[in-house]
Amino acid sequence: MKWVLLVLSIAVVVVGGVAVIGLTLPEEHVISRSAVLSAPPDTVWGLITNVADYPKWRKDVQRVEQVAGVPNLTWREFSAHNKLTYEATRMEPTSHFVSQIVDKGLSFGGSWDYSIVPEGKGSKITITEEGRVYNPLFRFVSEYIIGQTATLDKYLTALSARTGSTYKPGAA
Numbered sequence: 001m002k003w004v005l006l007v008l009s010i011a012v013v014v015v016g017g018v019a020v021i022g023l024t025l026p027e028e029h030v031i032s033r034s035a036v037l038s039a040p041p042d043t044v045w046g047l048i049t050n051v052a053d054y055p056k057w058r059k060d061v062q063r064v065e066q067v068a069g070v071p072n073l074t075w076r077e078f079s080a081h082n083k084l085t086y087e088a089t090r091m092e093p094t095s096h097f098v099s100q101i102v103d104k105g106l107s108f109g110g111s112w113d114y115s116i117v118p119e120g121k122g123s124k125i126t127i128t129e130e131g132r133v134y135n136p137l138f139r140f141v142s143e144y145i146i147g148q149t150a151t152l153d154k155y156l157t158a159l160s161a162r163t164g165s166t167y168k169p170g171a172a
Contacts, residue, residue: 025139027132033152033170034126039163041116041123045094047162048114048125051075051086057162060154074102107135108142112152125159127152 037044047057051073054061060079067074073088089111090098100111110131117124129152133139142148153169160167 025136025143027134027139029131029133029148030128031131031148031152032126032128033149033156034124035156035160035165035167036119036122036124037160037163037165038122039165040121041094041118044116044123044125044159044163045097047159048097049073049088049091051077058155058158060158107138108133122163122165125156127156 039047047053051064052066052075054064054077061077062080063078065076065078067076067085070087073091074085076083076085084101084106085103086099087102088097088099090096090113095116097114097116098111099114101109103109108131110129113128113130115126115128129148131148133142149169153167156167157169
């Protein structure tokens, strides 16, 4: 019985400590990542705005459903762990795309701002995430365990592979 109480006490202290540290972290963050791609801007634009094809090149997306009856491009991405709804809030063909999570009641939210510029025979894409992590436990995990750039790095790795390029997280 003493061992059970000891283990429970340790668990409470650890979770409490993580929560307290999470509370000291800012709820909002802005981070950017860039990649140089061997594809021209119009090809990159086509890849990032053709959301129906995401499952073909993004391993983390199992399927996509486009939402009908809304004025802007809106879609749901289904993965093994989530179902998230996004809306395109800005579309300037071949150069600028902004999407945001529109689901309410999540532990996180935010937007991605994609900027595409020509670079040599290819292009450079920069994605800026303006994120919010409401839950202090998730803030701790995002900051210290997963890393705030993990999702951007995964996306740019997949996009780079799709365009025959190589992305090294944190290098560009």
